Amino acid sequence: MIELNAEDFSCALPLLAGIKQKVLPWAICEGINPGRVFVDRRENPQMVLLWSPVGYYCLAGDPAQAKDLTGISRVLAEIFVPASQATGETGFILIPSQVGWKEHLPTLLPGREIIEIYRRPFAFDPARFAAQGNWRERIPKGFTLRAMDATLAGKVGVLSSWASIDNFLANGLGLALLDGD
Known part of the structure; x- marks a missing residue:
């Protein structure tokens, strides 16, 4: 995995199209929020890992095309986790872009207990708000x-x-x- 410079973060945006929790990863890639971005290759990346200082990591790309699970695992264990610990975080939440990543989690996070949680994004509904x-x-x-x-x-x-x-x-x-x- 290759770490991108901030000016290159936007190349990861096409891979985030299907992610349900869009706000933070897009804000990182657009340079609004701080974060780090790693891709499998600079030109036409197929996999992306995003780190945020608040313990949210995003993994995007087609899991069926994942070729370098060891590289992804290494970035998670050797870069992301220590970087989060340095900011005072004691845990992290990995947000995958597709459900197919679930089968790869034991390989990506060896020796870690994986607890699946659910988050629900909300959209503001002006009519429903007005009805209150x-x-x-x-x-x-x-x-x-x-x-x-x-x-x-x-x-x-x-x-x-x-x-x-x-x-x-x-x-x-x-x-x-x-x-x-």
């Missing part, structure tokens, strides 16, 4: 809903997954429900 009526009335007494600013962003730790607070404020979004100040 005046949501402001349901905010508990003493609480306030505030848009994320630089101070709040620093308090909640956005720097673990963003290059800077300014980068988050320019490219991210967030709200905080505050109890008091």
